[in-house]
Amino acid sequence: MTAMRAALLRGHGEPLLITTLPRPEPGPGQVLIRLEASGVCHTDVHVWQGKVHAATPPDPFILGHEGIGQVAAIGTGVADWAIGDRAGAAWLHDTCGTCDECRTGHESFCQNQTAHGFSVPGTFAEYVCVTAAHAVRLPAGDATSLAPLMCAGVTAFGAIERANLQPGETCAIFGCGGLGLYAVQIAARAGAHVIAIDPDPVKRAAAIAMGAAPDTALAPGTAHVCINFAPTPATWSPMVEGIRPLGRIIAAAMVADPVPLNQEWLTTSGVTVTGTSVGTRDQMRRLMQMQTVAPLQGQITEIALDDVTMALTMLSQGRAPGRFCIRF
Ligand SMILES: [Zn+2]
Ligand SMILES: [Zn+2]
Numbered sequence: 001m002t003a004m005r006a007a008l009l010r011g012h013g014e015p016l017l018i019t020t021l022p023r024p025e026p027g028p029g030q031v032l033i034r035l036e037a038s039g040v041c042h043t044d045v046h047v048w049q050g051k052v053h054a055a056t057p058p059d060p061f062i063l064g065h066e067g068i069g070q071v072a073a074i075g076t077g078v079a080d081w082a083i084g085d086r087a088g089a090a091w092l093h094d095t096c097g098t099c100d101e102c103r104t105g106h107e108s109f110c111q112n113q114t115a116h117g118f119s120v121p122g123t124f125a126e127y128v129c130v131t132a133a134h135a136v137r138l139p140a141g142d143a144t145s146l147a148p149l150m151c152a153g154v155t156a157f158g159a160i161e162r163a164n165l166q167p168g169e170t171c172a173i174f175g176c177g178g179l180g181l182y183a184v185q186i187a188a189r190a191g192a193h194v195i196a197i198d199p200d201p202v203k204r205a206a207a208i209a210m211g212a213a214p215d216t217a218l219a220p221g222t223a224h225v226c227i228n229f230a231p232t233p234a235t236w237s238p239m240v241e242g243i244r245p246l247g248r249i250i251a252a253a254m255v256a257d258p259v260p261l262n263q264e265w266l267t268t269s270g271v272t273v274t275g276t277s278v279g280t281r282d283q284m285r286r287l288m289q290m291q292t293v294a295p296l297q298g299q300i301t302e303i304a305l306d307d308v309t310m311a312l313t314m315l316s317q318g319r320a321p322g323r324f325c326i327r328f
Contacts, residue, residue, distance in 0.1 A: 002022060002023050003020050003021065003022060003023055004020070004021055004022075004023045004024075004125055004126035004127045005018065005019070005020055005021075005125065005126050005305060006018075006019060006020075006021045006060065006062050006124065006125035006126065006305075007019075007062065007063070007064075007124040007125065007305055007308045007309075008021070008060055008061060008062060009047075009048060009061040009062070009063055010061070012048065012049055012050030013048065013049050013050065015309040016048075016063070016124070016308055016309050016312075018305060018306050018308075021060055021125070023126075023127050024121065024127060024128070024129045025073070025075075025129075026073050026074060026075035026078075026129050027075050027129065028075050028076045028077050029075060029076075029077050029078060029131060029132055029133070030075040030078070030129045030130060030131055030132060031071045031073070031074050031075065031078055031081050031087065031129070031130055031132045031135055032071070032072045032073035032074075032075075032127055032128070032129055033067060033069040033070065033071060033072065033087050033088075033089055033127065033128050033129075033130055033135070034069045034070050034071075034072040034126065034127055035067045035068065035069035035089075035123055035125070035126055035127065035128060035328050036068050036069045036070070036143035036327070036328055037067070037068045037069075037143035037144045037146075037147040037325050037326060037327050037328065038064045038066055038067045038068070038122075038123035038124060038147055038325065038326045038328075039064075039066030039147040039148040039150065039151065039152065039323055039324070039325045039326075040064070040066075040303075040308065040311045040312065040315065040323070040324040040325070040326065041064075041065060041066055041151050041152065042231055042253075042254070042315055043065070043091075043117075043118075043151070043254060044063045044064060044065075044117060044122075044124075044312060044315075045312050045315050045316045046254055047063055047117065047118055048063060048312050049316065051256060052118075052254070054115070054118045054119040055119070056119050057119070058117070058118070058119060058120050058121045058122065059121075060121055061121075062117065062121040062122045062123075062124050062125045062128075063117040063122050063124050064116065064117045064122035064123030064124035064125070064128075064326075065089065065090060065091040065115060065116040065117045065118070065122050065123060065150065065151055066089075066090070066123060066147045066148055066149075066150040066151045066152070066325075067088065067089035067116070067122075067123030067128055067147065067150065068086070068087075068088050068089075068138065068143045068146045068147040068150070069086075069087065069089075069128075069143070069328075070084055070085065070086055070087065071083055071084060071085045071086075071087050071135075072127065074132075075132070078132040080132065081132055081135065086137075086138045087130070087135040087136060087137070087138065088135065088136030088137075088138050088146065088147075088149075088150050089116055089122075089123050089128050089130045089135065089136070089150065090116070090134070090136055090150040090151060090154065090278070090284065091108075091115050091116060091118075091150070091151050091278045092107070092108065092113055092114075092115060092116075092134050092278065092281075093113075093114040093115055093116050093119070093120045093130060093131055093134065094113065094114045094131045094133075094134060095107040095110040095112065095113045095134075096110055096112035096113075099111060099112060105280060105282065106280065107280050107281070108158065108277045108278045108279055108280055109277060116128065116130070124305065124308055124326065126328055134281065136150065136281075136284055136288065137285070137288065138288060139288055139291050139292040140292075141291065141295065143327070144300050144302055144325040144327060145295065145298060145300065146291070147325050148178060148182075148298055148300065148323040148325060149182075149287060149288075149291065149296070150284075151278060152178045152179045152182055152323060153182050153287055153291075153296060154278055154279035154283055154284050154287055155179055155252060155276070155277075155278050155279060156179050156180075156182035156183035156186055156229075156252075157182075157186055157279055157283050157284075157286070157287045157290075158276050158277070158278060158279035158280070158283050159183060159227050159229075159250050159252040159276045160183060160186050160187055160190060160227075161279075161283065162250050162274065162275075162276040163225040163227060163248050163250050164248070165187060165190050165192050165224075165225055166190075166191075166192075166224075167190065167191030167192065168191060168192070168193070169192050169193070169224035169225060170192065170193045170195065170222055170223045170224050170225070170244075171187045171192040171193070171194050171195070171223065171224065171225040171226075171227065172194075172195040172197055172218050172223040172225070172226045172227070172239070172242055173187065173194060173195070173196050173197065173207070173212070173227055173229065174197045174198075174226065174227065174228045174229060174230050174235040174238070174239060175197075175198060175228060175229035175230030175231075175235065175253060176196050176197075176198040176200070176203040176204060176206065176207040176229075177198075177203065177229065177230075177320065177322070177323075178298070178299070178320075178322055178323040179229040179252065179253075180196070180198070180203075180207070180229040180230075181203075181206060181207060181210055181297070181298070181299065181322075182296055182298070183227060183229060183252075184196055184207045184210050184211055184212050185210050185211055185296050185297065186290075186296070187211075188210070188211030188212065189211070189290075189294075192225075193213060194207075194211060194212040194213060195212065195213055195215075195216060195217075195218045195223065196208065196212035196213075196216050197216060197218060197235075197238065198216075198230075204216050206299065210297055218238065218241075218242040219242070220241050220242060221241075221242070221243070221244055221245070222242060222244060223239075223242045223243050223244060223247055224244055224247050224248070225247060225248050225249075225250065226239040226242055226243050226247065226248075226249045226250070227249075227250040227252055228249075228250070228251055228252060228253050228255070229252050229253050230253055231253045231254060231255060231318075232253075232255065232257075233255055233257040233258070233259045236259035236260070240265065243269070243271050245269050245270055245271070246269070246270045246271065246272075247269075247271050247272070248271070248272045248274070249271060249272070249273045249274070250274060250275065250276055251273075251274070251275040251276070252275070252276050261273070298322065298323055299321065299322025299323060300322060300323050300325050301320075301321050301322055301323065301324050301325065302325055302326075302327045303324050303325065303326055303327070304326065304327065305326050305328065307326075308326060311324035311326075
């Protein structure tokens with residue numbers, strides 16, 4: 001077998017072309033993964049619509065960065081992976097390993113990183129080449145349950161760690177879609193009092209079932225931590241209203257529209273405003289350990305590769321029922 005099916009991006013916002021392409025060969029230090037499943041992320045929507053551009057677009061342009069499968073071929077110089085091993089492809093394809101961010105344990109902020117479905121071909125295809133050192137070791141489990149952890153799960157995990165959330169603190173999660181629901185579970189497991197905030201009562205109910213407090217109202221000035229997973233600037237004012245003095249506001253969703261930041265408020269509140277981007281390999285390893293001990297619940301809608309444009313469209317319209325996941 002030397003060919004593979006893939007969803008090809010030809011023009012921003014155009015339907016992806018389901019086509020047959022040559023199966024890629026793993027280069028030195030890489031492994032080839034035969035994918036079982038790939039999640040569809042909101043970042044894929046941004047890249048599809050042309051709202052974010054890589055300096056070097058992937059060729060062929062295949063989106064996707066939440067892939068789960070088995071090692072099908074091994075490049076030269078790879079000793080720690082074997083054919084048939086279960087492996088994951090996440091956002092990070094490679095990092096430089098030498099910059100300040102890489103050397104201090106913050107490799108997801110590496111300015112020299114390459115990323116699947118952004119600067120190298122991604123996981124909306126039957127095969128993907130990954131850097132062996134960045135391939136994810138996986139616990140047992142269904143592929144469509146594991147795939148969304150490669151980005152949504154590790155982003156939620158990274159956001160909670162970025163917030164330095166402590167037991168007993170109040171953590172408000174804004175936006176209870178795929179990422180937000182993972183964050184609700186991880187924050188609850190960390191011993192926080194979790195307030196789930198979402199305009200959709202169905203999503204609020206799901207958050208409560210996964211460990212959020214029954215009362216989803218956030219009293220002014222009570223949250224130690226506010227994390228935004230909603231792809232909208234509309235959550236900014238409620239976060240500023242709800243955060244305590246010296247609290248931490250974490251931007252986890254990609255929101256391009258500016259929000260008002262009042263410096264007098266910053267001066268008098270002492271609030272930290274920061275962002276988070278996916279997660280490191282160390283965070284991924286610890287997330288997989290958590291998944292082994294007590295799996296996170298997800299709301300997964302399985303689709304076929306042919307349905308991926310429908311999934312991107314529904315995500316762009318905020319109509320996605322949980323996480324779409326391609327089953328190959
Ligand atoms: Zn993503
Ligand atoms: Zn680096």
